[in-house]
Amino acid sequence: MGLRGNAAIAGYVELKPEKKPQGAPLFSIEQWAMLAQQALRDAGIEKHEVDGIVTSSIAESAMFAPATLAEYLGLELNLAEHIDLGGASAAGAIWRAAAAIELGVAEVVVCAFPAGPMPMPVELKPHPFPFGASSNEYGSPQAQFDIPYGNLAQNCGYAQIANLYGARYGYDPRALAKIAADQRASACANPDAIFYGQPITIDDVLNSPMIADPIHLLEIVMPVAGGAAVVVTSKERAARAKHRPVRITGFGERLAFKTPTYAADLLNTPIAAAASRAFAMAGISHADIDMVSIYDCYTITVLMTLEDAGFCPKGKAAEFIHSHDLSYRGDFPCNPHGGQLSFGQTGMAGGMHHVIDGARQIMGRAGGNQVRDCNRAFISGNGGIMSEQVVLILEGA
Amino acid sequence: MKKPYPVPTPDSRPFWNGLAEQKILLKHCRDCDCVFHYPRVTCPNCLSSDLDWKQASGQGTLYTYTISRRPTHPLFADEVPQFMAVVELEEGPRITSTLLNVPEDKIQIGMALTPVFEHNEKEKITLLRFQPADTALRGAAPSAAEDKPASASQLTPEVLAYIGRVSDKVSGYPVSAEEIRRFCYATDDHNPRYLSGEDIVAPPMFVSIPFDWEVPMDSLPEDGTPQQNDGLVFPPLKAKRKLFGGYQVEYFQEIRPGDVLTRQRKFLDIYERSGASGSSVFMLIEATYTNQRGEKVAVDINTIINR
Ligand SMILES: [Zn+2]
Numbered sequence: 212m213g214l215r216g217n218a219a220i221a222g223y224v225e226l227k228p229e230k231k232p233q234g235a236p237l238f239s240i241e242q243w244a245m246l247a248q249q250a251l252r253d254a255g256i257e258k259h260e261v262d263g264i265v266t267s268s269i270a271e272s273a274m275f276a277p278a279t280l281a282e283y284l285g286l287e288l289n290l291a292e293h294i295d296l297g298g299a300s301a302a303g304a305i306w307r308a309a310a311a312i313e314l315g316v317a318e319v320v321v322c323a324f325p326a327g328p329m330p331m332p333v334e335l336k337p338h339p340f341p342f343g344a345s346s347n348e349y350g351s352p353q354a355q356f357d358i359p360y361g362n363l364a365q366n367c368g369y370a371q372i373a374n375l376y377g378a379r380y381g382y383d384p385r386a387l388a389k390i391a392a393d394q395r396a397s398a399c400a401n402p403d404a405i406f407y408g409q410p411i412t413i414d415d416v417l418n419s420p421m422i423a424d425p426i427h428l429l430e431i432v433m434p435v436a437g438g439a440a441v442v443v444t445s446k447e448r449a450a451r452a453k454h455r456p457v458r459i460t461g462f463g464e465r466l467a468f469k470t471p472t473y474a475a476d477l478l479n480t481p482i483a484a485a486a487s488r489a490f491a492m493a494g495i496s497h498a499d500i501d502m503v504s505i506y507d508c509y510t511i512t513v514l515m516t517l518e519d520a521g522f523c524p525k526g527k528a529a530e531f532i533h534s535h536d537l538s539y540r541g542d543f544p545c546n547p548h549g550g551q552l553s554f555g556q557t558g559m560a561g562g563m564h565h566v567i568d569g570a571r572q573i574m575g576r577a578g579g580n581q582v583r584d585c586n587r588a589f590i591s592g593n594g595g596i597m598s599e600q601v602v603l604i605l606e607g608a
Numbered sequence: 609m610k611k612p613y614p615v616p617t618p619d620s621r622p623f624w625n626g627l628a629e630q631k632i633l634l635k636h637c638r639d640c641d642c643v644f645h646y647p648r649v650t651c652p653n654c655l656s657s658d659l660d661w662k663q664a665s666g667q668g669t670l671y672t673y674t675i676s677r678r679p680t681h682p683l684f685a686d687e688v689p690q691f692m693a694v695v696e697l698e699e700g701p702r703i704t705s706t707l708l709n710v711p712e713d714k715i716q717i718g719m720a721l722t723p724v725f726e727h728n729e730k731e732k733i734t735l736l737r738f739q740p741a742d743t744a745l746r747g748a749a750p751s752a753a754e755d756k757p758a759s760a761s762q763l764t765p766e767v768l769a770y771i772g773r774v775s776d777k778v779s780g781y782p783v784s785a786e787e788i789r790r791f792c793y794a795t796d797d798h799n800p801r802y803l804s805g806e807d808i809v810a811p812p813m814f815v816s817i818p819f820d821w822e823v824p825m826d827s828l829p830e831d832g833t834p835q836q837n838d839g840l841v842f843p844p845l846k847a848k849r850k851l852f853g854g855y856q857v858e859y860f861q862e863i864r865p866g867d868v869l870t871r872q873r874k875f876l877d878i879y880e881r882s883g884a885s886g887s888s889v890f891m892l893i894e895a896t897y898t899n900q901r902g903e904k905v906a907v908d909i910n911t912i913i914n915r
Contacts, residue, residue, distance in 0.1 A: 342681070347612055355614045356646045357704045359735060360692070361676075361684040367692045370674030378672070378717035423676040423692075472694045472704045473646075477672065 213492035218309035219449035219456035219608060220570045222254025222442045225563070227403045228435040228555035232328045239270040240283045242325030246440035247284060254442040255453035256319055263290030263317030265304035267559050270329055290317040296466070297344065297594025298506055300324070301439070301562030302601035306462035308443035318448060323440035326558030344595065357470050365508065366431065368471045368596035370423035373511040375477055379526075382425060386529035387510040388416035390545075391429050391552050393537035394507065398549030400539060400579040405435050405555035430510040430552075437557030441566055446608065454574045461493030461604035468598050479519065481600040482591060486520035489589075493604040497522055501585045502544040504568035506593035506600075507552050508561075513545065516591050520602065539580045547572060547580050562592045566603065573607040609856045609909060610877065610892070611683045613731045620647045622661055627734035630725045634701055636662040645701035664699050666723045667741065671696040673707065673715060682854060686881035686888065695721055695738050709739040711747040719745070730879075762889050763880050767843040775840035775873040780818025783810060785865040791817055810863035815897055815906045818869050840873050845889055845914050853890060853911030861905045868900045876909060888915040 224246055237245070243266065251258060264286065269276040277291030290311045296303045301324055308320035345363035347354045357363065376382065395411045398404035411429060419428040449456035463485030468474045490496065505516045514528045522543075523531035539547030548554060548568045551561050569588030571577045577585075585607075592601040616624040623646075626633035634643040637651035638658045650657050676690040684690060691707035707715065708724050720741035727734045740746050781787070788810045792802045795813070802811050823834040833850055863869070876892040891912045897905040 349615055350617055352646050354612065355616070355620060358612050359614050359733075360704050360706050360737075361680045361687055361690050362692055362704045364680050366678070367674055367676055367680050367690075370676070371672040371692065371694060374674055375672035375717065421677050423674045423678070423680075426674075470704065471672075472702050 213488075214306070214309055214313060214459055214461060216458045216460040216493075216606065217446045218312040218443055219446050219458045220305070220441055220566075220605070221256060221444045221449040221452040221456060222250050222252075222454060223440065223563075223567045223570055224249035224253055225403075225439045225560075225567045226327070226437045226557070228405045228437040228557050230405060230433075230435050230555070232436040234327075236328040236330045237325075238329055239325045240272075240280060242327050242438055243269070243280055243323050244284050246323040246325060246438050247321045250321060250323070250440035250442045253453070254444070256442055256444065256448070258285075260319045260444075260448075261286055261321055262288055263292075263308060263311055263320035264288060265290075265292040265294055265308055265320060265322040267294055267300050267324060288317075290320060296592070296599045296601065298508060298559075298562045299464070299466075299592035299594035299599045299601040300559060301441075301566050302462075302590055302592030302603050303464060305441060305443060305459060305566055305603055306464070306601070309459040309462070312443060312445050319442065319444045321440060321442055322563075323438075324558075324560040324563050325438045326560040327436045327438050353470060357472065362470070362472070365596060366423040366426065369509045369511055370426045371471055372477050372515070372597060373425050373509075376511065376515065377425065379478060381526075381529075383529035383533075384417055384425060385413050386532040387425075387430060387514060388413040388427070389532050390507070390510040390513045390537065391416045393541070394546050394550040395553045396538040397544075397547050397580060398553030401549050401554070404549040404553050405433065406549070406553045426509060426511065432508050432551045432556035432561070435555035435557055437555065437560050439557065439560040439563035439567060441563060441570070450608065454576070456608040457570045457573045458606050458608050459603060460495075460606045461489040461491070461602075463488030463492070463602045464600070466594075466599035469595055471596050471598070474598070477597075478515075480515050480597045482516050482593070482597075482602060483519040483521075485600050485602040486589075486591075489602040489604050490521075493606070495587065495604065495606075497589075499587050500589045501587050502547055502569065502572055502582045503589040503591075504546050504548075504565035505550075505589075505591045506562060506565055507546055507550040508556065508593065510552070512593055512597060513550075515597065516593075520589070520591065539577070539582055544572075544582045544585075547577065547582050549580075562594075565590050565592065566605075569603070569605045573605060609683065609854070613728070613733050614735075616733075619649055623647050624733060626661075626663070627725055627736055628727065630723075632664040632666050632697070632723065632736065633661045634664050634697070634699060635659050643699050643701060645697070645703055662699075664697050664701075666697075668695045668697040668703075668721050668723075668738065670694075670707075670715070670717055670719045670721055670738075671702055672717055675712060675715075686890070691715070693721075693738060703736065705736055705738050707739065708737050709746045709748075714740065714745045714747065761880060762846050762887060763878065767845065767878060767889075770843040770875050771878050773840070773875050775836070775838035777870050777872045778819065778836075778838040779868055779870045783814075783818060783863055783865055783867045783869065787817065788814060788865065808865055812857065812859055812906075814863060815857065815859075815869070815908065816871075816895070819871055836873070838871070838873060840875075840893075842891075843878065847887075847889055847914040849915050851913040851915065853913040855908065855910055857906055857908035859906045861899060861903050863899070863905060867905075869905060870898050870900075872896050886915065888913050890914075
């Protein structure tokens with residue numbers, strides 16, 4: 212059951228992240244169109260071949276996002292998917308595209324996630340203090356039971372998970388900090404990364420301000436502007452495209468809560484079920500993986516993914532992290548393009564950073580960050596507060 | 609903009625009414641005999657809707673927590689450091705809360721907790737917070753408002769009487785294209801809508817500019833804030849330092865050259881927050897702007913923190 216590896220990534224675009232965007236602001240439909248254009252050019256696939264899209268919400272159209280995009284881009288679609296899984300949306304988009312292609316529903320699917328600045332009309336009333344991913348709408352459980360206590364945004368929930376992990380298994384701050392330091396080493400070989408040229412040590416991480424115990428500033432992603440898109444097509448069409456096809460051979464998806472308070476067991480993250488399904492579907496084991504690209508909004512997310520996805524035993528990630536070099540040139544390459552911690556978190560495109568990280572390596576296009584003999588990648592997506600998680604297994608054709 | 613408080617729904621109202629009576633009510637499923645929180649119309653275990661309420665003992669343990677050193681949201685800046693807790697009730701369900709009356713170094717995951725029902729008369733709501741069950745572990749920390757000696761409060765009846773007071777209606781300088789242009793240059797805003805063409809409008813933040821009068825340096829009051837000439841008198845407070853605490857504005861009409869805006873201000877709210885460095889008084893001042901046709905142009909709310 213599941214994918215048979217008959218769909219593949221044929222091309223992508225990942226915009227260079229910017230802290231202070233220089234270009235003219237574009238509406239998200241405009242950004243979507245530009246990302247699609249660049250990703251299709253990268254693949255060498257024509258616009259008229261596109262018959263599917265997967266998109267997250269579009270700022271200009273609260274409803275009917277796929278139809279709005281189809282009309283704007285001039286597409287006729289057999290697959291029009293709207294995905295709403297936060298940071299897991301990108302990985303979720305890729306398996307949905309692959310499934311539709313294997314079913315024969317679509318042949319070329321563009322998955323794009325704009326994350327650039329948008330023009331602000333004078334009439335717009337920006338909320339002075341937006342609640343972000345936390346819903347303060349009347350009737351929302353969060354509005355009643357969580358937000359009034361200040362439990363909102365992301366830091367608090369991740370820190371609560373980290374403290375609970377520490378109480379159960381012991382907390383090694385240096386191991387967590389090493390994740391950030393090793394990824395920074397990779398970013399220092401990637402001129403596109405927002406922290407290119409700024410190496411950090413474990414002590415630098417531990418000496419950065421405490422934000423929410425036990426999480427330090429340098430263990431948290433920095434939001435930046437950007438955008439990313441990926442073209443998924445059939446294995447056959449990908450073989451006639453420009454690059455080495457990157458087949459999607461396994462996936463898993465799991466979600467069960469939004470606010471950590473209501474998770475059945477916060478220490479058994481959804482990635483466990485997602486990863487075991489993905490590995491079984493691909494028919495490969497952890498030893499077959501050449502690199503991992505793990506959604507790294509916080510260092511604790513990486514640590515718990517390493518354990519729950521089965522790369523090391525539960526409670527033993529600190530030992531694992533200390534005994535491996537996680538940089539692109541190390542013995543366990545993790546986020547070889549810098550990860551979001553060092554590349555920058557480009558909003559909803561942040562999840563696509565990991566998909567493209569794997570595709571780029573398998574295609575052999577990672578330049579100074581290339582992992583040698585890279586044929587198989589483990590990719591994770593993570594939305595909410597470790598509450599919605601997706602795994603992809605990518606393999607070179 | 610004020611802090612968010614719970615707005616009960618028809619389904620959840622018994623829970624909130626229960627807290628007001630110092631009772632924690634949990635939904636109970638008569639089909640599978642489980643209890644759960646938060647209230648739902650169906651049981652999350654079996655989806656039955658044959659539900660009633662059961663009173664929890666109130667005792668619980670600390671499932672996990674964090675101490676947030678930065679506000680989780682600007683509206684909670686006065687609560688930093690925030691002792692953000694997930695409490696596991698004796699009956700099983702977990703609940704989002706905060707810890708009171710506990711020093712940082714005494715907080716332990718698994719520690720026994722007991723509820724504190726924090727009633728807010730103004731909001732007509734009771735929040736459920738927790739403190740250590742073992743009184744030996746209690747101590748100074750972000751403490752519940754009711755623990756403060758009343759005499760320490762700056763919110764005397766005299767100060768509270770200022771809530772709702774309004775200023776005179778005052779008209780500002782007539783809006784001109786030249787004034788808009790200078791404002792845009794000063795704020796590095798080059799949007800052509802504000803600068804050229806026949807239908808120039810003012811940028812949103814311009815709305816208060818016609819009411820800024822030049823004040824000679826030597827006639828500035830001690831706190832550096834020029835007095836407005838609208839007769840709005842500030843309450844007498846012990847705290848003399850004024851901090852800008854935020855600005856929210858809502859627009860209803862464009863502002864164009866030739867418009868003459870009229871403004872009336874009002875004390876929307878005055879409240880006090882206590883922190884490690886003493887107490888601060890928050891004043892929310894709402895200003896309503898109308899134009900010469902009597903149309904409402906904008907409403908803004910300034911938060912001023914006195915400490
Ligand atoms: Zn039930």
